[in-house]
Amino acid sequence: MAEVFKVALAGLGTVGGGVVKLLQEQKDVLLKRCGKMIELTAVADLNPDRAKELNLSDRVAFYQDAREMIEKAQADVIIELIGGANGIAYELCLSSLNKGKNFVTANKAMIAHHGNELARLAEEHGVFFGYEAAVAGGIPIIKALREGLVGNRISEVYGILNGTCNYILTMMRETGRSFDDVLSEAQKLGYAEADPSFDIDGIDTAHKTCILGSLAFGMPIDLQALSVEGIRFITDADIAFAEELGFRIKLLGVGRRYDDGVSLNVYPCMIPQTAEIAHVDGVFNAVITEGDFVGHSMFVGRGAGERPTASAVVADIADAAMQRGLPLLTVANKEIEQVPVVSLAEREGEYYVRFEVKDQPGVVAEIARILGNKKVSIASMIQRGQNQKGNVPLIMTFHKSKEASVTAALTEIERLECVPDKPCMIRIERL
């Protein structure tokens, strides 16, 4: 008889249900590949109906209170799929670690907020802590960064990390429809939450970016270090102008190591249509890394959803069963290095700006004068006829400039009487 590895799972929502199904359907495969029988012994959910719908065997104990499950269930690993940075998920995590239980989670918010503390606890208690599902469910990127690329110093890690945003931006481009229009359709289809802020304001991408940044650069988890922009301000006009200029707009999490520090940020970018990541559309995610030995690598897969996320959770369970653990942040806590944060104001890059200006003489001259004073040089310009508001869209791209100068120029331009709306600025990344 093969050894049994016991799994207790808290949270039978979409992902939890997927993990239960995977453990049922792939029992034979997992036994062969892990050399152990991975067995679900307990589940917990506030809603008992969820357990009933999953047709669990009688040998799986059900608990309405996940805390009780942790106390009573026989388990070699606890799986937390409740979600949320704090609350019950965090409480379960702390008590599991304090009891010396191996722990697996898909909870990026919790790791982004408490990762350093959890890393210390996991190390103190010598337990396995897996979170492959926390970043880009369908892409085994945590394992790739920590193990596959172990011999590399990583200089860059960036990616499309939120399927909802990528779906919205893709649909806007394909249909020419407005942001609001596409968002409400995405909500109807279940691709966006009723309260979409977590996704479309870049918060989810920020959680994932700070996790990737920590693993890539050997630094603590530091959510506060990120500047975060979402996609709410992107208009159908920007999407159309991007196409005309040879770009696509993607929301990216971007981590870069410089000589004097690291920058970690989330913002929508104009990327060349020839960039490989420009073709990662819809609900797909992509992560790109630059390592000093391996060079350029790209990983693409589904970002979320019941089955891809379950695949990632089960990869962690298999690692736990086979005792293939690593410290939570890859290296022992004493080896984690505080790294200075390079702010976006220091960015040297190209920019796209859409001004909405009054249709009157001298406007371009005024704007160009202010840009010139700030040493921001215009690379290209498009001007079109009046839009519905009676304003004229004026599109400019800037040659490589310092972001602080661009921001200063735009603040000044915004004050002009002939520029009634706030200019829309999108960074260009030549990836």
Next chain:
Amino acid sequence: MAEVFKVALAGLGTVGGGVVKLLQEQKDVLLKRCGKMIELTAVADLNPDRAKELNLSDRVAFYQDAREMIEKAQADVIIELIGGANGIAYELCLSSLNKGKNFVTANKAMIAHHGNELARLAEEHGVFFGYEAAVAGGIPIIKALREGLVGNRISEVYGILNGTCNYILTMMRETGRSFDDVLSEAQKLGYAEADPSFDIDGIDTAHKTCILGSLAFGMPIDLQALSVEGIRFITDADIAFAEELGFRIKLLGVGRRYDDGVSLNVYPCMIPQTAEIAHVDGVFNAVITEGDFVGHSMFVGRGAGERPTASAVVADIADAAMQRGLPLLTVANKEIEQVPVVSLAEREGEYYVRFEVKDQPGVVAEIARILGNKKVSIASMIQRGQNQKGNVPLIMTFHKSKEASVTAALTEIERLECVPDKPCMIRIERL
């Protein structure tokens, strides 16, 4: 003091030199990430100058005879970077395994020819056997398939696995030049060997495909099961017609699981220009997998070269140091299943064919009649003016047909007096 993990390396060619450099340059990083000091203790190469050029420390023992190194050197793992399916590489491998030494290699030919035997030996002696560098050096695909996607039944694995072929096909497309012309340039630049057959006839891709197939489908390594076509017969005309029809030509290794067996093959394909893999150009490799839970995933990176391959070798060394071993073919040998091979004759797919026909009446009617008799239906046709030989290129694509019917029709067409040359057939894959 951290524990020391001792490495002995045979073969100081391009990859061997890269591994030595990586172990020197990243000593600090590896110590942090592995918790052990990875130390090169011995190297072997027929040419002592190679060792001298690498400025090895005095503590590294040099052996001209790798066999002697295996006998005498203190080592926790033996790295074989000599290459070749048989000969000294194979001899070293057998003696290392028989001595119970952990073993790491980049030698795809050896695994493709002797993988099953080596898997038995490695299991018998309970040693670590790593070969991440054997397939797509810059892509940690072996680890991804075995660990990251552990919870999935894989239905498809395919990829661009040979950088030389991908470089040649990319250059032919970008410059419009002939195969021979681009090949000889690639040889001058060091992207192709003096004897290029191993790459351009698809043998290297076949080695990698049978390894990926075994890992994806849980079957033995079986190089004989593959049908292998290279790219020698692709002309600049085919490249141009592919563009016109909305395709790109790529040499792919393709593994598919059907209800009644598995097919593993290597052939150049026409793939839609919209397929993501169509944009993987030059010396880059890509591997795509379809898993029943994770869905579609793609992995892209450099396929070969000193530094990317060294990155893969060192990932294996780290796994050996951290005792993260798996059976050579992922599952224990008794779990490996013989799977029936579905031959290419059974393929149901679309096809591109270029006929060179005499410029005379009735030719198209003749060809169309034969195709119709074999139930092969024409999807599109392009006919152009005479080429230099005075023949007329006639391009056809076929709707989904059984390959056996297509082959039978082409054999008959080839016998026609008005078709002086062998038709050129390229499979279309809607990836």
